[in-house]
Amino acid sequence: MPYYIGDVIKEEKQLVARTQEQFRESGVAVRIDTRVEEIDPKSRQVRLAGGESVPYDILVLATGTKALMPGIPGVEREGVFVLKTLPDARRIKAWVRDVPCRKAIIVGSGFIGMEMCDVIRGLGIETQVFSRGPLPVNRWDPEFSQMVLDELTRHGVGFVTGVDAKAVEEGKTHRLRLVTNRGEDEADMILMAVGVRPGTELAGRMGLPLGKSGAIRVDFSQRTPLEGVYAVGDCAESFHRVSKSWGNIPLGDIANKQGRIAGRNIGGGNAIFPGVVGSQCFKVFDLEVAATGLDEREAAQSGFHPASMLIWGHSIGSSMPGNRKLGLKLIADRATGRLLGGQAVGEAGAVSRINTLACALWSDLTIDELVWLDLAYAPPVASAWDPIHIAAQALRRKI
């Protein structure tokens, strides 16, 4: 199932071509492969790598994130990758295709690491994940991270815990050797999937203030404090409607929305970005993994008094064929009963529940309301009491 990289490339090639075409038609100049070295907000000039200066009235910073590369010797070796940009994906794809790549090591067990496990293992390549913590995807609670780990194991992916990478060296039986506190392991490719940080170099040098998250501070219209300067996407902060604080959640759908908001405002319209509730998901092999809102730690840090309930239910009516086990956790505030977050993992139905809960978070619903929420019921697609109802009832009794 090598669909992921390949299809992303295919789709992005088409998208780039289509976008360029649209810009041409509307008379907008697009410069690709152009590096901006410096921005002078006083003279409103952008200085390019070649020395050329381009004036602007409106500037949009959409500098995204940079993939982190561990600061260890040997990461510049051929066969060591990060996955953030289209060229990254192209390089990985070419490497997997052209090199006799029998074994891959993925350093990091966040959702990019998990998605890449699925792809690389799906190509028949022996795959090992090296994780700092004892379980993958620490955005999720241990019960659910354990399900992700079980899914890796079930598909023959190795998982090494407590790892601190020290160096990448030339290998003997494989092209590369990864030296860690746990010993030495060889592989034909090493993917560094240890996280990202907002790409704010230019913004910082312009004097734009960054938030606590390290991303560019914006208002609800995506404006920075500098007149005529907007920031959107992974490099910018967004307002979290549950914690009521500004932070950085670098995800594609949020970036899309912020871009549209800025565009409308620049075009003379009036739009505000009403914020996020922290919804995210990924798929690893047959497992859907999804979450929204705050976890208990974040909830406590935000001043709430979190209580939680984890239940195991069914994706559809329990007597129906195709029924799958579904784990659902709800987090609510003891003081107000307000829903604060949710997590779900299962072979089916996890994202569906999280999206319903995302809407509940958006609307400040309480656990009491979730108990009676009118969800669509028919045995082949849902139970009369959905896992959302069951978890909400149990959490209500607990609170």
Add this chain to the structure above:
Amino acid sequence: MPYYIGDVIKEEKQLVARTQEQFRESGVAVRIDTRVEEIDPKSRQVRLAGGESVPYDILVLATGTKALMPGIPGVEREGVFVLKTLPDARRIKAWVRDVPCRKAIIVGSGFIGMEMCDVIRGLGIETQVFSRGPLPVNRWDPEFSQMVLDELTRHGVGFVTGVDAKAVEEGKTHRLRLVTNRGEDEADMILMAVGVRPGTELAGRMGLPLGKSGAIRVDFSQRTPLEGVYAVGDCAESFHRVSKSWGNIPLGDIANKQGRIAGRNIGGGNAIFPGVVGSQCFKVFDLEVAATGLDEREAAQSGFHPASMLIWGHSIGSSMPGNRKLGLKLIADRATGRLLGGQAVGEAGAVSRINTLACALWSDLTIDELVWLDLAYAPPVASAWDPIHIAAQALRRKI
């Protein structure tokens, strides 16, 4: 796939046994196969068919609905069925198993008719649906009903329109003959799936007021105007949170919730049933069909100024394998932008979207808010712009 009837029976048998056991343990007397002839609310007595009278302090009416049987000659013949109760399901199952049943006619094209098509056709029995209207399931708009009809056709189910049933007679090549305004057709079984009406005979004779819907009027605690008398489930009304009116939606999940509300109040607790938003769904062959809220006609009747938008999108990221076409329709009020309803049909993802919209209706969200709703995104499970976002954007522009 003869799962539906069989599994319902299996499950209900277990449920009945388990419920009786629980009642026994808690010292509650349960009488099954016991017909109540009359209830005297003055003396608080229930008179049984055998003549015995049983006193009560609290009475709960949970008399459900009755399946309608067309008032035509011959419906008493062996092989003519309705499907409402467990004995109905058992009779149909026995008939299909024991009689050489080569052909079935289903009169009525509501969701019970559709679900039974799936089951009966799945047993390899030739199946025809006789419909009064030109399309099945008129709860949904024609574009989506057409998809349901296409799904029937794709699975070899015949669909006859404009039908008025006149009589059931003895057949020649099959056991039965259905005489209609469109001619004569034979089959080995005929399922009358022409609707239900609230079972309110006892309630009516007790002097309980019925609503415009024909169901028993209750308050938010499931109490009727007679002291100590509650009504719950399909025989009772419920408050529609979108139309702000009381009506009758006979669905199992609502009945479940109302029963729990009444039980809690009878037990000395305080619970209110906060109402419904009209969510429902069914599955026919490979198609999920779901809706919530009001359709445009109902919206106009409720005093709103409906505008709608129907889009065709994708169940998951459009470049991903397993991606399925998804139709989604949103209905909103022109005056306020408030979401009023939604409909969705597709091989995957329809119920998921409708449940998110159900939560949005519950919370009085506007179309503007739906445009930016923070749903979980990852290409293998969802698009960055979900069909909900796309439909909401398009409807927003229209309004």
